[in-house]
Amino acid sequence: MPHAPLHAPALSVGPPDELTGSQAVFSTAEFRQRVANIQKALRPTGAEALLLTGPENIFWTTGRQTAGYFSFQALVVPLSGEPVLLVRQLEMTGAQASTWLTDIRAWQDGEDPAQALGALVAALGLRHLAVERNGWFVSQALAERIAEALATVRVSDGSGLVEGLRAIKSPAELEAIRRAAAYAQAGMVAAIEACREGASENDVAAAMMAAAISAGSEAMAMEPLVSSGPRSGIPHATWRRRRMDAGDGVFLELAASHDRYHAALMRSAWIGPPPAEAQAMMDAALRALDAALAAMRPGEPCAAAHNAAQAVIDAAGYNAAFRKRIGYSMGAAFAPDWGEGAILSLFSDVSRPLEPGMVFHLPATLRSYGAFTVGASETVIVTNKGVEPLSDLPRAMTIR
Structure with missing residues (x-):
């Protein structure tokens, strides 16, 4: 099955382009290097992408920060190309302002974010996903729903991959x-x-x-x-x-x-x-x-x-x-x-x-x-x- 393009249309209309990166804490080059380091570490696992849900790991990879991280968010880092961020609709403006990402998707209030994540993974055509299993902000109930939404995808453990990179600071x-x-x-x-x-x-x-x-x-x-x-x-x-x-x-x-x-x-x-x-x-x-x-x-x-x-x-x-x-x-x-x-x-x-x-x-x-x-x-x-x-x-x- 061919992969869908990583820059497929977003699931919702986001803020204007001039906001992109306007509140980012580091340069785009800093974050590009971090993504490249993740992709290099991911390659030996055989997975096509890494799924991150912990706010620290998402922030480290993209600069994404907000007081609204109590709402589910997820970052898909593919083996090549740009990451794709999934956030609550209300968080779209902040997500664009705090990151240099060009592909940010949204789930709506009233929608199950696990189903939104499953739809995103399917749209990207991913068949093997490494998952951050020790992310502390995903409840057991939500984790079970995510597992159901990813039932057709091979899932392996990607825990610790980003943490190992975070230990040494730039x-x-x-x-x-x-x-x-x-x-x-x-x-x-x-x-x-x-x-x-x-x-x-x-x-x-x-x-x-x-x-x-x-x-x-x-x-x-x-x-x-x-x-x-x-x-x-x-x-x-x-x-x-x-x-x-x-x-x-x-x-x-x-x-x-x-x-x-x-x-x-x-x-x-x-x-x-x-x-x-x-x-x-x-x-x-x-x-x-x-x-x-x-x-x-x-x-x-x-x-x-x-x-x-x-x-x-x-x-x-x-x-x-x-x-x-x-x-x-x-x-x-x-x-x-x-x-x-x-x-x-x-x-x-x-x-x-x-x-x-x-x-x-x-x-x-x-x-x-x-x-x-x-x-x-x-x-x-x-x-x-x-x-x-x-x-x-x-x-x-x-x-x-």
């Missing part, structure tokens, strides 16, 4: 992440300054977000983490109007964004002198972070950084206070997560070697669960010789 991506790091530092400086007896967690969160946004940050893929007193000993707790008292620890973490690329930063503060145990744990966390950063060199496995940090923590006797990975990849992100932890972790037994252009966030935290959390973090770029931390903010606990 110069343009690294520049966006550096800018995001500057916004995050501005937010952290303001948050630390707002920590004082009588101030509320909301006061601190408001100062943090206002400073980061004023510095240039766009929408953050996850809310900042601001917690105080016993609440600071609860992982991933955030502001809930609590007022700070003398003797409270304060946990502060945020990721700011530039063109959807994120950089994160975490610091600790204490209202008055900290207890000896908290200070000892803080010192151990900082030594663990230093050890992890020193272990990060091109060619070393991702596990090396974690193992170095874990050795410091174990020697200090805080194994029970640290039961997690030391870091995770950073880059393009949409809610609910500011990181790329599903792509690459700095953790035991992760054997992928570090390469220049990889970016990681390393939160070195130690917790007395339900009492306090202390530590610090850095977002770093792997270089030819080691790592480039993207913050120059002191890591020591701030006493307020």
Whole structure:
């Protein structure tokens, strides 16, 4: 069966041509190279095209971004030629403005997007489709309907193909992440300054977000983490109007964004002198972070950084206070997560070697669960010789 042309008429009338790429975050050449890299990686699979549904992977491939990604969208990347994007009708204008794509199709409200996808695949004449099975924004019910709509097509697993390419950032991506790091530092400086007896967690969160946004940050893929007193000993707790008292620890973490690329930063503060145990744990966390950063060199496995940090923590006797990975990849992100932890972790037994252009966030935290959390973090770029931390903010606990 011959393939239908990839530039067949769209299923609906889109916005005027002058909008194309007007809001794109990178040049058309940047995205063409990414598509070419996908096509090269796809060729050995035998599939005729790759189907993407995750917002991060669609964004990375095309620049497509919107707050309306809660509605189903799909990108078909063929072995040759241009990708075809399927979005909700309401999203057509934004899709054209944020991408350089020339073929954008639409499904209508009231229409089953799974059926629209099936019709698109049929119109393109595809017989073998690699599918991103681990896309997190497709419900089980929708996945079942998509499977039914593609029943006549051979489907293979294309999970991880794009993620493997995303792990190493281009110069343009690294520049966006550096800018995001500057916004995050501005937010952290303001948050630390707002920590004082009588101030509320909301006061601190408001100062943090206002400073980061004023510095240039766009929408953050996850809310900042601001917690105080016993609440600071609860992982991933955030502001809930609590007022700070003398003797409270304060946990502060945020990721700011530039063109959807994120950089994160975490610091600790204490209202008055900290207890000896908290200070000892803080010192151990900082030594663990230093050890992890020193272990990060091109060619070393991702596990090396974690193992170095874990050795410091174990020697200090805080194994029970640290039961997690030391870091995770950073880059393009949409809610609910500011990181790329599903792509690459700095953790035991992760054997992928570090390469220049990889970016990681390393939160070195130690917790007395339900009492306090202390530590610090850095977002770093792997270089030819080691790592480039993207913050120059002191890591020591701030006493307020």
